[in-house]
Amino acid sequence: MRLRILATGLSGGIGQAFAARAISHSDWQVTRLLRQPSQPADVCFDVTWSEERMRGALGPVGTVDVLLALAGADILSAPLRRKPYADRLEALYQVDIHGTVKTVRAALPHLADDGIIILMGWDQAGLGKSGESGELYALAKGALTAYAKSLALTLLGRATVYTVAPGWVDTRWGETLEAPQKQRIAAQTRAGRWQTPDDVAQVLEALITFPRQLATGQVIYVNRGDVLPS
Numbered sequence: 137m138r139l140r141i142l143a144t145g146l147s148g149g150i151g152q153a154f155a156a157r158a159i160s161h162s163d164w165q166v167t168r169l170l171r172q173p174s175q176p177a178d179v180c181f182d183v184t185w186s187e188e189r190m191r192g193a194l195g196p197v198g199t200v201d202v203l204l205a206l207a208g209a210d211i212l213s214a215p216l217r218r219k220p221y222a223d224r225l226e227a228l229y230q231v232d233i234h235g236t237v238k239t240v241r242a243a244l245p246h247l248a249d250d251g252i253i254i255l256m257g258w259d260q261a262g263l264g265k266s267g268e269s270g271e272l273y274a275l276a277k278g279a280l281t282a283y284a285k286s287l288a289l290t291l292l293g294r295a296t297v298y299t300v301a302p303g304w305v306d307t308r309w310g311e312t313l314e315a316p317q318k319q320r321i322a323a324q325t326r327a328g329r330w331q332t333p334d335d336v337a338q339v340l341e342a343l344i345t346f347p348r349q350l351a352t353g354q355v356i357y358v359n360r361g362d363v364l365p366s
């Protein structure tokens with residue numbers, strides 16, 4: 137039987153790495169929810185849409201086994217990078233928080249019994265990181281992580297919910313940095329290195345095949361022990 141996966145954020149760094157891994161599973165069928173669809177099977181979808189509009193877009197999708205909600209606002213790159221604090225907070229609210237919650241609510245009627253929902257957190261959300269970006273990402277990803285824990289309880293016995301919380305992953309923003317800045321960031325981590333998008337994709341792949349319900353509500357840190365969860 138095919139495993140049907142519905143996913144936002146597959147045009148991003150982690151998303152593309154996940155899609156590359158998914159290809160090796162001949163029994164996986166991945167439906168991409170994208171702002172700019174490029175293949176016939178893609179569904180046009182923007183997480184800032186209303187929940188009602190999302191429900192309409194998901195209408196033809198049918199039943200799915202996994203919802204992978206990877207979409208996230210990049211406040212470190214242009215144009216958001218230079219926007220005022222409140223604008224960056226609003227972007228994270230619209231995409232990472234409200235956007236993810238609406239996606240989950242719109243997709244829930246499609247989720248098969250014993251399905252899986254995976255949301256994206258951040259390894260330092262609960263520990264604190266100085267600076268405006270640290271404050272802002274902590275706000276957004278901390279809220280999402282807390283939401284996922286309650287969602288897991290709401291859906292207990294019906295679906296398995298995880299939060300995957302990576303550290304520094306070399307995706308869109310990382311790729312724009314000069315080597316010295318990249319090395320400085322790596323040196324600030326205990327592990328001494330960035331995570332690759334494939335590191336995270338590998339964990340997503342493993343969670344999809346992990347026995348369901350045993351670890352529902354858990355936050356999975358992907359950072360080589362750089363920040364140990366409390």
Ligand SMILES: NC(=O)c1ccc[n+]([C@@H]2O[C@H](COP(=O)([O-])OP(=O)(O)OC[C@H]3O[C@@H](n4cnc5c(N)ncnc54)[C@H](OP(=O)(O)O)[C@@H]3O)[C@@H](O)[C@H]2O)c1
Pocket residue numbers: 144145146147148149150151170171172181182183184205206207208209210231232235256257258259301302303304305306307308309
């Ligand atoms: N990279 C890291 O260091 C890191 C660390 C911790 C957590 N995370 C989280 O992991 C997830 C994936 O990260 P990434 O680094 O792969 O991100 P990325 O390369 O910046 O890609 C972001 C993805 O989100 C999509 N997206 C943004 N706004 C959207 C909207 N309004 N509607 C629909 N899709 C939207 C983008 O689509 P478009 O192609 O249309 O822009 C893209 O697919 C994010 O939630 C991020 O916060 C990343």
